[in-house]
Amino acid sequence: MGTLRRLTRRSVLIGSLAVGGGVAFGSWAVSRPAENPLEEFAGADGAAFNPWVLVTPDEIRLITPHADFGQGAAQMQAMLIAEEMDLEPGQFSIDFGQPAKAYWNTALAEEGVPFMSTDESLPAEAMRALMGAAAKLMGLQITGGSTAVPDSFDKLRRAGAVARETLKRAAAARHGVHPDDLRTGAGAVILPDGARVPYTALAADAAKITPVTDVPLRPPAQWRLIGKPQPRLDMVAKCTGTQRYGIDVSLPGMIHAAVRMNPRKGGALKGFDPAPALAMPGVSDVIELPGGIAALATDTWTAMRAAEAVICEWGAAPYPPEQAGHWEVLAGSFTEDRLDRVWRDEGEVEAALADGAVISAEYRSPYVAHAPLEPLNATVLVTEEAVEVWTGHQIPRMLQRHVAAITGHGPEQVILHNQFIGGSFGHRLEFEFVRQAAMIAARKPGTPIKLTYSREEDFAQDFPRHIAMGRGRGVVREGRVEALDLAIAAPSVTASQMGRAGLAVPGPDAQIVAGAWNNPYDIPNFRVRGYRAPELAPVSSWRSVGAAGAGFFFDCFLDELIHAAGADPMAERIRLMRPGPARKVLEAVAQLSNWGESLSPGVGRGVAFVESFGVPVAEVVEVKDTPDGIRISRVWVAADVGRVVDPGNIENLIQGGVVFGLGHAMNAEITYSDGMAEQRNYHDHEAMRLNQCPEIFVRVLEGQGRVRGIGEPPVPPAAPALANAIFAATGKRIRELPLGRHVTFV
Amino acid sequence: MKVRFSVNGAVREVETAPDMPLLWILRDHLGLTGTKYGCGVAACGACTVHLDGAAVRSCQVTADALEGAEVVTIEGLGTPEAPHPVQAAWIAAQVAQCGYCQSGQIMQAAALLAENPAPSDAEIDAALAGNLCRCGTYPRIRAAVRRAAQAMREG
Ligand code: FES
Numbered sequence: 001m002g003t004l005r006r007l008t009r010r011s012v013l014i015g016s017l018a019v020g021g022g023v024a025f026g027s028w029a030v031s032r033p034a035e036n037p038l039e040e041f042a043g044a045d046g047a048a049f050n051p052w053v054l055v056t057p058d059e060i061r062l063i064t065p066h067a068d069f070g071q072g073a074a075q076m077q078a079m080l081i082a083e084e085m086d087l088e089p090g091q092f093s094i095d096f097g098q099p100a101k102a103y104w105n106t107a108l109a110e111e112g113v114p115f116m117s118t119d120e121s122l123p124a125e126a127m128r129a130l131m132g133a134a135a136k137l138m139g140l141q142i143t144g145g146s147t148a149v150p151d152s153f154d155k156l157r158r159a160g161a162v163a164r165e166t167l168k169r170a171a172a173a174r175h176g177v178h179p180d181d182l183r184t185g186a187g188a189v190i191l192p193d194g195a196r197v198p199y200t201a202l203a204a205d206a207a208k209i210t211p212v213t214d215v216p217l218r219p220p221a222q223w224r225l226i227g228k229p230q231p232r233l234d235m236v237a238k239c240t241g242t243q244r245y246g247i248d249v250s251l252p253g254m255i256h257a258a259v260r261m262n263p264r265k266g267g268a269l270k271g272f273d274p275a276p277a278l279a280m281p282g283v284s285d286v287i288e289l290p291g292g293i294a295a296l297a298t299d300t301w302t303a304m305r306a307a308e309a310v311i312c313e314w315g316a317a318p319y320p321p322e323q324a325g326h327w328e329v330l331a332g333s334f335t336e337d338r339l340d341r342v343w344r345d346e347g348e349v350e351a352a353l354a355d356g357a358v359i360s361a362e363y364r365s366p367y368v369a370h371a372p373l374e375p376l377n378a379t380v381l382v383t384e385e386a387v388e389v390w391t392g393h394q395i396p397r398m399l400q401r402h403v404a405a406i407t408g409h410g411p412e413q414v415i416l417h418n419q420f421i422g423g424s425f426g427h428r429l430e431f432e433f434v435r436q437a438a439m440i441a442a443r444k445p446g447t448p449i450k451l452t453y454s455r456e457e458d459f460a461q462d463f464p465r466h467i468a469m470g471r472g473r474g475v476v477r478e479g480r481v482e483a484l485d486l487a488i489a490a491p492s493v494t495a496s497q498m499g500r501a502g503l504a505v506p507g508p509d510a511q512i513v514a515g516a517w518n519n520p521y522d523i524p525n526f527r528v529r530g531y532r533a534p535e536l537a538p539v540s541s542w543r544s545v546g547a548a549g550a551g552f553f554f555d556c557f558l559d560e561l562i563h564a565a566g567a568d569p570m571a572e573r574i575r576l577m578r579p580g581p582a583r584k585v586l587e588a589v590a591q592l593s594n595w596g597e598s599l600s601p602g603v604g605r606g607v608a609f610v611e612s613f614g615v616p617v618a619e620v621v622e623v624k625d626t627p628d629g630i631r632i633s634r635v636w637v638a639a640d641v642g643r644v645v646d647p648g649n650i651e652n653l654i655q656g657g658v659v660f661g662l663g664h665a666m667n668a669e670i671t672y673s674d675g676m677a678e679q680r681n682y683h684d685h686e687a688m689r690l691n692q693c694p695e696i697f698v699r700v701l702e703g704q705g706r707v708r709g710i711g712e713p714p715v716p717p718a719a720p721a722l723a724n725a726i727f728a729a730t731g732k733r734i735r736e737l738p739l740g741r742h743v744t745f746v
Numbered sequence: 747m748k749v750r751f752s753v754n755g756a757v758r759e760v761e762t763a764p765d766m767p768l769l770w771i772l773r774d775h776l777g778l779t780g781t782k783y784g785c786g787v788a789a790c791g792a793c794t795v796h797l798d799g800a801a802v803r804s805c806q807v808t809a810d811a812l813e814g815a816e817v818v819t820i821e822g823l824g825t826p827e828a829p830h831p832v833q834a835a836w837i838a839a840q841v842a843q844c845g846y847c848q849s850g851q852i853m854q855a856a857a858l859l860a861e862n863p864a865p866s867d868a869e870i871d872a873a874l875a876g877n878l879c880r881c882g883t884y885p886r887i888r889a890a891v892r893r894a895a896q897a898m899r900e901g
């Protein structure tokens with residue numbers, strides 16, 4: 001993958017941000033197209049048809065601005081353009097591009113609204129439009145919230161179609177024929193006599209034409225690429241050790257750095273003695289940073305050892321030092337004044353609860369680390385005229401702002417070489433590691449500084465998934481679930497994360513209750529309330545964010561009620577579910593798993609349904625209670641994403657999401673003691689190993705109206721389906737994660 | 747200290763601290779970045795290479811144990827143009843997501859198949875249990891090992 005390079009740029013960054021809360025904009029500002037960042041790279045003979053397609057006499061370059069951390073975003077974006085542009089793999093290069101306002105995410109803001117995904121009412125649609133307009137004005141380029149596909153699906157096909165039709169116009173003018181008599185295929189315009197004119201040969205002519213704008217998109221029946229499994233463009237490199245990640249960046253004269261920050265996150269550095277580090281061969285410097293130190297050395301390993309050798313005196317953590325204190329805060333947060341929002345209130349919940357034997361239960365979901373396999377890293381070179389940054393990041397324009405504020409450059413002078421990322425799960429939405437690299441590099445102008453986190457530092461400084469506590473009450477009658485009332489208390493992950501980015505987000509936090517309030521069940525008396533606990537340890541978005549905990553509470557508690565009613569877990573869920581895509585995924589997973597077939601002794605199955613990011617997902621987990629412990633043998637999954645871009649890749653992502661959800665539910669948590677995370681490396685925050693992996697069967701439906709992303713939605717149902725299966729097999733109802741606190745997994 | 751050993755068939759001489767792990771000699775001294783750092787404590791398998799024919803965690807092998815050794819890394823196993831059968835099977839099965847673990851997975855699988863051309867499912871599980879994949883590509887890793895085993899037997 002190449003990188004667009006330049007040292008001056010014109011793009012303007014908006015200085016202030018406001019998400020939500022009734023922002024009004026002039027329609028002129030919203031409808032005006034964002035500036036095309038490729039224009040300045042096109043040169044005299046190149047055509048920058050739009051922000052995603054650059055054709056020059058030498059090459060065809062597709063810009064794929066969504067970051068790629070393994071989900072295949074680069075491939076997906078390229079394929080959408082190639083579909084309409086009639087390109088074949090191998091005929092184009094792909095590039096993450098330079099950060100630009102034109103790459104604002106259309107889909108993310110729309111989903112942050114307090115309406116169910118299925119709600120197409122006027123207020124819901126109006127709010128989505130408003131949020132979309134705000135994102136556009138901010139130029140919010142972000143990869144997150146499973147939005148890469150929904151954001152790209154129409155936009156990038158249109159980008160490809162515009163390029164194709166404009167190239168046809170250029171060919172028509174040159175050869176004196178009508179554009180309607182031209183076809184395109186495999187990177188060329190095909191003349192009526194069958195002669196092929198490569199796009200690259202038309203670049204100079206096409207550059208002089210104003211791109212056509214009115215291009216209809218091809219109907220699905222004409223698709224060559226979409227809906228068919230495509231070999232991933234990065235696969236050969238990733239299987240031969242030739243894929244370059246940020247951690248592999250090497251520049252002439254580069255110095256390696258490692259940081260050691262206060263393990264009591266946010267606490268001060270009270271003093272330090274660098275002498276033991278400076279005495280080590282290869283160590284050139286120890287630098288003080290806010291809240292920690294950086295050691296500089298000739299190689300990564302020496303830098304890491306030097307950082308460890310520095311004697312540091314740390315201040316206290318700005319949150320309770322012991323884990324029990326965190327739970328106490330949550331337990332004390334179910335109060336009137338901490339009520340964040342009543343998200344769902346149907347029927348007469350209080351009356352129904354007063355009118356029957358109330359079943360109640362309390363659930364917990366722990367802090368969990370992101371811990372992608374590639375540790376955090378960033379390489380920064382500061383010079384007078386620019387700052388160059390080599391790293392993989394999901395919010396490029398905010399990264400520019402953070403770096404610029406440190407080095408004293410303008411944001412437009414920060415050049416980001418966005419890299420393929422070795423996993424994120426939300427980790428690369430954060431800025432601390434880039435800020436630290438920029439601070440070090442600012443002290444060493446002209447010298448490239450490569451900061452690599454040790455795994456221990458990556459764990460210690462992670463902003464983990466937030467903790468949450470759920471309290472359920474319910475009533476069953478005559479074999480049916482009559483009432484379900486769920487209250488969830490959690491700190492606001494949105495406030496914590498956005499606060500670090502310097503943004504204040506008004507209004508209630510949907511992530512406290514995501515995966516609970518929005519499930520399209522019609523329970524006669526149904527209430528979900530979110531309680532906003534005070535901020536505790538700093539937290540961040542972890543693959544599926546709030547739905548990982550709240551979905552676990554909701555579905556397991558529903559399972560408890562169904563069992564109390566004596567109903568079948570699958571049949572009762574289907575009965576309670578509104579007709580539509582959600583009910584169809586339950587029916588599909590019932591069929592796929594042959595739910596109801598007789599099972600051997602010691603074998604149990606659990607089902608769970610959680611909708612997140614607009615994707616209804618149902619999973620059935622089968623476990624066997626063996627003398628050595630619980631063995632997860634098989635999993636069946638059904639999900640509805642509206643439209644499948646690549647059936648091969650989506651299967652891989654769904655299976656991976658199930659493994660991720662199950663693995664952390666089995667054994668992973670971050671706990672604090674003396675203000676520090678107790679888990680330091682993979683041996684004490686392990687998740688799933690290959691020998692524990694079940695067989696996973698996947699069915700993907702295309703029944704819903706909107707196109708959705710699949711990165712996160714398979715995660716939330718995994719934990720409750722596993723807990724429900726353990727209950728079915730053993731009679732043991734486990735109400736906290738990780739489940740390994742109560743059972744052994746083999 | 748000076749240490750001489752062979753990497754992917756070529757003899758290399760490196761001036762290094764005696765306790766520097768092979769992982770960092772490969773990555774930072776020799777520029778062979780296909781071998782990955784994940785944990786540094788033998789808990790993830792991302793750094794797996796072949797040392798005298800056996801799969802080892804390169805983060806656990808120090809320079810002073812390398813004199814005269816033969817090391818093969820992912821770059822030496824095969825290339826994009828001429829992949830090793832295990833790599834070819836991985837590509838055919840479209841295993842990778844982020845791909846960061848896959849060098850280690852492939853080196854581990856190649857060592858298994860060199861020793862045991864027809865491993866059972868349990869043997870595959872046991873051999874690869876130490877190689878973490880945070881993206882969860884395990885179902886495809888298993889499929890690729892079986893595919894590679896078959897391809898290598900059929901030669
Ligand atoms: S880096 Fe060597 S096993 Fe993880």
Ligand code: FES
Pocket residue numbers: 070373422423842843844845846847848878879880881882883
């Ligand atoms: S493919 Fe990402 S860690 Fe294995």
